[in-house]
Amino acid sequence: MKLRHMIWKELWQRPTPMLTSLLAVTLGVTALVAIQNITVFSERKIAGDMESLGANVLVLPPSVTLQDYYGADMHGHTMPEEYVTRLALARLPGVENLAPKLCVEADVDTIPVTLTGILPKSEFQAKASWQGLGMLGNAVGSDRGCCATAADTGEADNDPNSLATTRTIAELGDRDVILGRDLASQLGAKIGDTLPLLGEDFIVLTVLPSTGTIDDGRMFAHLHSVQDLSGAGPVVNVIEIMACCEDAAGGLITNLSAELPETRIVTIAQVVQTQIAVNGLMSRLSWVFLSILLLVGGASIASVMYANVTERRKEIGTLMAIGASRNFVTQMFLGKAAVLGLAGGAAGFVVGTIVAAVLGPQLLGIHVRPMPMLLGVGMGTATIVAVLASLLPARRAAGLDPCLVFNDA
């Protein structure tokens, strides 16, 4: 027989108070696990949504007013392409991708089109100074919020269709052109067709999938080709920046303004800030719930333990009379508390995960999966609370006078 054997048998000897304590601890951990689970998967969903939105910061010439987020480059004002270089060299934290653009009006067989010059990533890579900085080759950002998934997914960018989702493309030839879905239909063009544009023949590299945005009616070609053929020179209308949500909502805009004071920085900060705030609130709320419920659980355990000590006075006295040390008696009660904490933590994890799995889709439209990390957090927190709550009762038990075992004591 070992101490753990005695603890286990005693636990089942008095199941009602044990189950009450267990329930209190389980509820605390359930709240933590459910809310944290929903929060984390909500953040991931927001990250995905932000990623599909593409750029979340725009650098515009100072006189431009933002009328439409996707049409921000249709204003006719320009700024030097050199700003892109400055931004890249500045290595601002939170910047994941840069996408400079120049829009010009052109005709394809007398059909007026908007031709947007874009800079493929290969151009960035070709600039040794940028490559040396590791810029744009690797995503910059934290592992939370919008940056939960890297915006710069090199393999995906090799697909020209990635332009529709990430607003960037890896490779684009001088005489390649990419068509939006609507424009392709209007021109009756398909992949491999040749289109006359600004006096040159361009080959259709791909037709983008429908995005539901203004991009569906546009065609995209290499920025430098558009600059040369339109005679606009080394200028751009807009620099789109794919930034991490937290940074876009925080210090990045200030940093960008400091770096490019002669431009106007526009962000969807309000949206980002709201999402970040909601996530943060939920996360903090889960800890508040956990604290309150574990406090209640701790108080319940302390109360049960005190009652247990009172109920077992003679038993403890007997053990001490026949050779049990104070340390042994303390371990007997703390061991019991640890078992309750571990069991409550594990049960709370299971129930919390089920609650999150049920409520997640109903409340927020998200699907959650078990997060093993929360099992450790739940069990650890519950065990610490249970043991701390039992310290005083255990000390009281260890301090009992063994003389009470005698008949008239």
Add this chain to the structure above:
Amino acid sequence: MYQLNSVTQTYERRGQIVTALDNSDLTIPDNDFIAIVGPSGSGKTTLLSVLGGMLAPSTGDVMLDGESLYDLSVEERTALRGRKIGFVFQSFNLISWLTARENVQIPLMLSDKTAKQQEDRAMEMLDRVGLSDRTDHRPSEMSQGQQQRVALARTLANDPQIILADEPTGNLDSETRQQVMSYLNEFHKDGRTIVMVTHDAETAAFAHRTIRLVAGVTNEIAMARAA
């Protein structure tokens, strides 16, 4: 051997000093069998607590085998109790949620015996008190006499040199009383020292010596052959 030198034990109750043991001297040689008798409140239990190393006297020395018991730390006295002293209680003090075998295993567990050693010794002791067929029974499933026999088996588990018994037959009928006293007598014959508190003259008659305790003062009133 126990040697009590001028042991005084006083308590404060409601602002009044109560003397439980008053300058008592007592020598208990090895393999003695002593009955301590006296009216309620005469200090019998206090004397047993002092002998058991559980209550430090206000003044005086308690020597056990030449070692001053209360110069040892609480933990050292606990360990010594586990090693040298066994207790028999009036209400048996068995752990209600453990089986007979597990109850006997407790002192063995506390002295760090292996599971196998614990089980073997517990079975041996239960067999000695005639309960080898009740090893998996809980106390509530046994008679009073059987419970006291389990308690006796537990007392013997660590082979103690001294047995301190507090009214060991107080809760038993006359037949079971005889049986329990026979076991105690047998343990005495094994070479153990037995100090027994009792208010029952028949039970006290089993002892070699009878010490009467009145108002905390010890008086030897009889010395007889053990029954």
